[in-house]
Amino acid sequence: MDERTYRRDAFISYSHQQDVPLAEALQRGLHRLARPWTRRQIVSVFRDTTSLAAASDLGAAILHELGQSRYFVYIASPAAAQSRWVRAEIEFWLEHRPMDHFLIAVSDGTIAWDPDAGDWDWSRTTCLPDVLRRKFAKEPLWVDLTAIRKAERYSLRDAPFRDTVAALLARIRGLSKDEVDSEDLRQRRTAVRMLRGAVTTLSFLLVTSLIAGLFAWQQRNEALARARTSASLALAARALEMAATDPRRAAQYALYSYETEPTGEAAQALARAVAANDKVSQHMQGGNGAVADWRGAGSIPATKVAVSRDGSTMAYYSAFDPDEKGVGDRHVHLYDIRAHKPLTIIDGEDWPNSGGPLELSADGRLLAKAVWPNRIELWGVPEGRLLRTIAAGNPDGLPNAQMGFRAFALSPDGRRLAAAFHSMPVGDDVRITVWDTGTGAPVSEGRAATVWAELAFRDANELVYVDGGAKTVRTLAQDGNAWSEPRELAGYPTTEARENGVRLTILSRDGDMAYVAGDDGWVMGAKDGDTDELWDLAGGRRLAAVPMGDIRMTDLPRDNNAMVVGDTKRGVALYDAALRQRRVLGSFAFPALSISTSGDGTWVAAGTQDGAVSLFSTASLQGGVDVPNDDRIKADELTPDKHLAFRSKEGGTDLWSVTEAGVQRLGHINTSVVRDKTTNDSVIANGDGTRVVVEKAGTLTLWDPKTGLQIGPPVTDSPVNLPLYFLPDGIHLVGAGNGAVTVTDTRTWKVVQELPGTSGAGDITFSGDRTTLVIGDTREVTVFRVSKGNRLKKVRKTAAVMKGSAVVSRRGDKVATIDGDNRITILDVASGRVVQSSAVAIKGGQRSIVFNGDARFVVQVVGTGRDATFQFWDAQTGESRGTWAVETQVVGDKDTVEMFTASEGGILTFGADGSLMRRTIDIAAWRQVLCKLVADPLPGPEYDRYLKGLDVTLPCGRHAEA
Template sequence: MRRDAFISYSHQRDKQLAKALEHGLKNLARPWARRPVIRVFRDTTSLSANHDLWSSILGELQESRYFIYLASPEAAASRWVRREIDFWIANRPMERFLIAVSAGTLVWAPEANDFDWSRTDALPPTLRGKFPAEPLWVDLAPARLGEKYSLRQGEFRDAVATLAAPLHGRTKDDLDSDDIRQHRQFTLVRRLAFAILASLLVVAVGAFVVAWQQRNEALNRAHVAASQAMAARSIEVADQDPRTAAQLALYSRSAQQTSESTRALAAAMEANRYVARHLRGGSNTVAGYTGSAGGYDTQVAISRDGGTLAYYSHYDPAQTVHVHDIRTGTERQLETGGFPMGTGFLQLSADGGLLALEVWPNQIELWDVRQATRLRTLEAGDPSQLANAVDGIWAAAFSPSGRWLAATYHTSGVDERQLAVWDARTGAVLSQGASRVEELAFDEGERLLAWEPGRLRRFATGTRAWTGVGKPRATGAEEEVQALFPDGRALISTNSGSTTELWDLRAGRRQGITRGGGLLATLPAGDASAVVGALGGEIAIYDTALRSQVTLGSFAWPARSIAVSGDGRWIAAGSTDGAVTLFDADRARTGEALASDVPKGGDLVSHGRLALRVVGSTTEVWAGTDDGGGPRRLGILPVEFEPGDDALTVSRDGSRAVFVDEGDRQFTAQMSLWDLRTGEQIGTRETYYGHDVSFETEDGVHFLADAVHVVVLGRDGPLLIDTRSWARRQIGDEGSGIGAVAASDDGGTLVLLNITTNTIAVWRWTGGELEKVREVPYESHGAEFGADLTVSPHGDKVALIDDDGRLFIVDVDSGEVVNGLAGNGGDHAVFSRDARLLVQPGRVGPVVVLRFWDTSNAEAAGSWTVRQSSDARMTLPAGDHLVVVASDGSLTVSEVDIDAWRHSLCGLLDSSRPAAPYDRYLSGLDIDNPCRS
């Protein structure tokens, strides 16, 4: 192959320079899209593996048009370089011998037409006298010293151009210009390529961003849709299945925080108001051997002292009895090894220490609950030849001490039932024989009460003698006795026509009756005034006339068994599909009794966030506590408060009070400062003339955060008053158009309602001064006739309900206003502590209805009904609670915090995840477990 140039150099010294020179010669003035037009030989890159190296070099020398010698003392001393030069001298023209100096000295002596060999050390002596004229040579020593081997470096580029010009057969200037032009074209093309790539990258990134946004939007829509669907389903099933309603509400909130999810949480809280714990969910299946009309057995039992709950269900694959400690909430299991087919009974002793369980027809196991050990097995007759194995044990009861256990049962070869009484400590039979007994109970004297058709008999365990009790009564042929009061006072029975009756056995008369279907009922041992019953899937408390008083909750399937503690507080029920729930009936009472030193609701006057009681010429000041407890007295003032005329405010720490007493003369008012802890006045009273303090609202005066300044609505506008000197000044230029004033709990935010300009002005107390931070217009034509203005505890939101019932909620930081419809009436609305809920109490007869609004969009978020035994006279805000005080001295506390609702519902559930078919709402969505700690 023909070569344009052969580079000869010292490998020891100039390997990198030779490589750079080769690259420069090939690429100078080369069109960027073409291969190199100059072919250069350099042994390192051009020779293939060959055992005869010299012959290969000679072949390349013969084919090369130019010889480029990298001159240096090391190259001049190299044997191989001298051989290459000798061959060129002997065979090729010297005018094509080019020199590039790498190091050393080259000096041309014009007078001798040769190099000055006394001073030249970079050439081998064999070149002495071989040049007919001064050869072409360039100096690469500066480039080598700086290792600047780029064609964009001036010195190196100039040297390469000088050497390349004869190779190209062109002038150096022409070659240089061509290289510059090619470089510019390359730069232009490269920039264009970069621009295209950048544009494509921008388009790709933009497409990715759009796709990601669309994906997020689609995912967000899916979350919103799932949240709304689960919320709607939760509200729909709340009355029939509170457990599932709670699960769906929690997952609705976890999927997306919507107003629908808030409403579902509120509804779930209402539906689970009396639930202490959902211990087991339903299976949503039917029994394999009873068909669709029946179900597996589920049984519950509660000890008389209310400390222990036991339950089992054939839907439980572990086939164990669960023992739940009601006081601590802990649970453990008894490995019983199996349950009977049909209706195996379950009983607990009064103290919850012993458990009796029918593990097979007519076989009763006694367990030590605390030690979780089986004590013994009792045999009730011979069950091997029973015509119907599900008959088995008919009724059973423990004596109060747990010593005696009685049961009626069927046995083979005998038509009538049998009755046996055992000593539970030893297993010995105290009494056994044929009996028509249908229901059993022990009284407090350890005597057994046994109901036979038409009569009640008593068995004394000491004398083993039977006696009659009460008056006999007629008994229907198809009557089944469900429950017997332990002192023999009453019983509950149901006949084949699904009529349930409550009988007073002492008087021999019927007390109550219901024909609305078979009522599964039981009687608390210590409360003869109430009946606990289940009608279908609804669990309720009934009076002695069998009229439903309070519905505690419900199941999706009919109740299978029901149990109640002796005092009637704890109620457990198990449904046909295996669900088990524990209810707290105390929550269904009319309210907790106030302490004896706390006034009743009828004696208290609601005054904003305070409650006042006037006693003679003094006024007691009460307030709610942050933990939702009953009212606490802050102090007593020696002044007589007149509702509708006077005003009063208390500092945030509850230590100081400002009392504004409307004067006898028109347009006068007296203001005084008091120490609430001592009841003593601080300083003197101040009388204001011509500044009529407005008492249109009961909360007409407000302490600011420094506990020194107060704001009062005067005739000419709002006044800022220093309680140390009673100096006053107008607030801004608000004027007399201010119709209402409100402040946050912390006193840091003040809000003024201007009914002339229809604006809400927000002021902040910072650095000892009031500063207006926001003025928001609102569209209302009813605020001038009365308005309820309230500020969230930390001043981040403001709510206005005008006289037309329209609701306006202002976000102070953003100025955004959302509108809704709150309706007319009700007490002063209050915010929850986190300002996510607005709550307005309203009275409907003897009950209070709490209505909720989602403050993010002013949409309704549900309502609760607070039951009271008599008129609920006052609603008192207290932290995240509303305390309703009744005139009979009872109170009901309601928590109004969304996170607290979520926590409460999670605490009720055995599992937070909704069962099928509700998983369809969650399919394909990554939704966090709402109850994960």
């Protein structure tokens, strides 16, 4: 059928038992997104209950409309897969229409493509009917709506739903997602311009019609506000989309999104960008976004990085970083890793030969840079001064000099430099020369057995030469000039058959390990079954093997032979000696060309094909930091308020305060506090740690932790029961007793206040600053505030909309509870407004929630063990704001994450090994983190696409630059 005869752009097929609301929202979104303000819709989407007139034969009418549609949108779910009506619609499409116009939106169940089989993985896929077996030549476009359907967030103002609708609409209209976003923003700007015109016209009538003019002004501001909101949402969606592939650009989009309009989606984008950049120390430069021809057809622009063994210095150059003459790789940037600041820029007269090697001495004080043609520049790093230039052979008349160096190594002490290189005549003739860097004179010269030479210096400055073609190892002593006899490597994979002189073996910097790549993605003629292998050269044995190309670019830290750093699928990741992936350090839009690590593997630098350069840390930098816990206090040693820890021993009990600064010893009391199945003693300390109350079997005693002595006599007829809380003055104690919640003066043990209406009170909870008390039961929640004279005054009472144990924000302005369905209810104390989150399925019954420091988010632990994550909920709206991985914060055999808000407002989590991590969950802190990583403005075209006409300032302090 000719394209011009189609009456409909898309036909939506779905389960009427489950997905009617989702189908309605999807149809509405496709009609509205990127729609000109003067038109009702620009695409026609058929959905049977809204698009079909009355007909005697409903099935025939639907199939007729299906035949009149250009695209088939299948809302996939197990229920839809079992529907005979949906099946009939799909079978009709299979018989009459092309499968490249078949789009899938998953609302429930699972879906997975098997690239090897060229079909869906039917052992895992549950949302597709069997009639779709072997019907696709390649994986079709499909989008994931499962989280959106569960959250019931069907608004184009919600970034995930808007992003999904944009993906489908782009395919239906034959556009890219960026073009759809741009068109949507353009249409909104058109509306803004129309409103501006209306304001201008009404200004002429201002004298006679002031009311009309004020109304137009208000409308203009509203239109601008809507335009800013729309731009913020588009930028947030872009940030979320880019987080997995280009964390630097994700950070930039997230910062601009929040600066444009601080929406909830913008906050979610900030959180996701911080998580994506968790192990990024610094983005040195962003990627170009494309790989263009640079020097000769098919060549890849050079980018090289180097990190000194001691982790003090980083060096890098890139063809995408041009100088004033337009040449990018003549100058090398130096960076002080420990001080987190750039050093000098080294400028050379010649450019590196096809990405020539770059090496730093162990202490980072000497830099060796290979330049064209086959020369080596030695630079003093502290002074940024060229020390000397060494010529390798006779390079001036060397044909094909761009073939460059075969291998390159600088001794740990910086006294010797070794290189393998082509010499006259060109062919398989490769020379190996060792120079004295102090004089530039050669100390050893010879011919390599094959072109597959690799060089590395051991700690004793002994040179190791590995020949991949001959499968041999030779050594050259520190002060020697003659090579040892070759030692054969039995079973070592030969690289002699590979083409084009591409380096396929990477040695550790101590020469004891070798990573041999079966296919690095550039070499022609790789065979099926080839593997990448990790070898112990000292022992002459293979340690591990993986399928070829799984790890594309590698580096082996000198002082950590249990670690391999590799680039796989455009991400830099850590592997163990068995080549099993540990964790990803960061991602890029293009594969890495160069990777370099410090000796212990703590610092990893990477440069990519499009010129992006970043420095990573193998420790978390953004998501959280370890705080002191020298005595290895465990989560089960905390008191219920989480601010105090105790450990009983013979002769008494040791006490610690737990704050954002870490676990600090508070003192000792000369009494044993026991908490087990038969005994449930309790202990609590006031804010400054000068008074400690111990409760044992209804008897209260007061103690001084500095001296360990008891203060005054015990109280056997206690006026208060558990739980107990000190007021901010550190003297008055609050607890449930005598049929009500009471306030007791610990100096006299007299009740000074009894709170009315608190008979039979259930949970009692205080805010972190001890100024707000929340009392909850099955009927109501009551909020009290500390007033003058240490009196508690009731400020809010709500009906039983809040169920479960309550948590209170640090300043007492919000209260949250979680019910049996894991749905969170949030109360704003000042206004009385209550919002709810959607329910989240949690394994193992884990029900931990806290507020972050400024009460912007409620943080919930979702999942268990090493699969646990932090789920963020917006405390104003109850909407989901994304997740963070918790990583290894598992508590013993409980398979839970112990999480609590410290008195200063941060969130602390305990690790299974007793470690304590502080996590900053705060928008201002997130913005500060991202600004340190990427402070430059959006490029002009990107700024115009999203923000033209909106006058948005640069998030990190300067005005935005077009």
